Amino acid sequence: MFTAIDLPTDDKPRFYAELAAQARALLAGETDRIANAANFAALAYQALPRINWAGFYFYDGRELVLGPFQGKPACVRIALDRGVCGAAARQRQTQVVADVNAFSGHIACDAASRSEIVVPLVHQDELIGVWDVDSPEPGRFDDDDRQGMQALCAVFMASLA
Numbered sequence: 001m002f003t004a005i006d007l008p009t010d011d012k013p014r015f016y017a018e019l020a021a022q023a024r025a026l027l028a029g030e031t032d033r034i035a036n037a038a039n040f041a042a043l044a045y046q047a048l049p050r051i052n053w054a055g056f057y058f059y060d061g062r063e064l065v066l067g068p069f070q071g072k073p074a075c076v077r078i079a080l081d082r083g084v085c086g087a088a089a090r091q092r093q094t095q096v097v098a099d100v101n102a103f104s105g106h107i108a109c110d111a112a113s114r115s116e117i118v119v120p121l122v123h124q125d126e127l128i129g130v131w132d133v134d135s136p137e138p139g140r141f142d143d144d145d146r147q148g149m150q151a152l153c154a155v156f157m158a159s160l161a
Helices: 012-027 033-047 083-091 143-159
Strands: 053-059 064-071 095-097 115-123 126-135
Touching: 012 033, 012 143, 033 053, 033 064, 033 143, 053 083, 064 083, 064 126, 083 095, 083 115, 083 126, 095 143, 115 143, 126 143
Parallel strands: none
Antiparallel strands: 053 064, 053 126, 095 115, 115 126
C-alpha cells in the first residue's frame, strides 16, 4: 500500500519535486488511465495546500469530459471555446488565472473557487485532456506552481506509456 509523506510547503520547487516523486512511485507499474488519474487526483488533493478541487477532464474528440477528481461535484462537459479548461486545451498552454471572476467565459462549477490553474495534457501533438486545480484564494497559483504542475503532469503522462 502507498503511504504519502508530509511535504515541505514553504519551498515550492522542493515541494513539487517531492510530490512528483510520490506520484511516480504511486503510478509505477500501472498504465490504466482512469486508475492512474484517480490516484493522481487523490494524491494531489491531499498534498496541495489551499485548494478546493483537483481533477481531470479528458478530450473525447469534440469536448472535455469530466474524469477522476477530488472536491465538490463538477461540470461534466466543457466545450473547447469555454472557460479556463477550454482555453488550456485549445491553446495547449498552461493557464494560470489569479481571479477567475475576471476571466471572460469562466465556468463557475463551485462558486467558492477564486483562482485556477489548468495544464493541457498532450501526447505526440494529440490532446488527451487537461489537469485542473481550483483554489478559494485569489492569486493562489504562481509561476512555481505552473512549473510544478507541469512536472507533475509529465509524471502522469509518462505513466500511460
